[in-house]
Amino acid sequence: MAKKLSNMMKRGLKYVFMALIGATLIYHSVYFKSLQRVKASVKDLNIDSYAKNYLFKLIPNAKSEFVDITLLRRALVENASQAFASYSHAVSDGDLRYFMVTGAGVVVQTDSDYIWSRSDTKPAIKLATKYIYGTAARDAAGLIAVDSFDNTMVFNELSEKINELVRKEIVPISENFKPGDSLRFTGALGLSTKAPQLTEATIIPLQLERLETNDKKDQDVRDR
Secondary structure, three states: OHHHHHHHHHHHHHHHHHHHHHHHHHHHHHHHHHHHHHHHHHHHOOHHHHHHHHHHHHHHHOHHHOEEHHHHHHHHHHHHHHHHHHHEEOOOOOOEEEEEEEEEEEEEEEOOOEEEEEOOOOOOEEEEOOOOOOOHHHHOOOOOOHHHOOOHHHHHHHHHHHHHHHHHHHHHHHHHOOOOOEEEEEEEEEEEOOOOOHHHOEEEEEEEEEEOOHHHHHHHHHHO
16 A cells, blocks of 8 residues: 555656646746747847937927927926926836927037027026937937837837937037027926926937028128
8 A cells, every 4th residue: 555655656746747847848938939039129120220210200200299498497387297297208107207398599608518508588508419318318209118119128229329329410510509609409308306497407409400590691691
């Protein structure tokens, strides 16, 4: 009887062991296939093309959906919570949220890092021309969803690529700006829901244009 029980226990342990091996093989097979799919999707996605399409096509085409900086300034004063709900975006929960803004003004100061522009009598705003980093440029417009990517590594790589394009293609436009010049911009900025102060914010320009004033046009006519 004892021998029979011993044989049954051995067979039972054998089946359990075989089941564990089978489960392990299935797990690794599924994991390996999932990893293959992630690698394939990463390989198929051209980050350079995606970033260029975003910066040079999606952003210009969606400009009418972005909030004017003057309107945002007023909205933050009147009802900051509503302003964040209406105009800001973020891919995760937290105090920091991003706005894509448009605006125009006159250059009042420049240095190697920033351009300060003022519209009417409002406080000057600061446009970054050197320190282009973070996720504001990617997230502020609300046009790119993290769910569209298989992993955060690619999502973060896209942010870096957009910032690189801004440094190479947009920032050089500002090199000839001088005080008194008129400009128009589309840019991304981050604000904390706890302390939404535009005077402390820096705008990352995604579009930057020098405007020709009437005085400049008149001078060009006289020079002809």
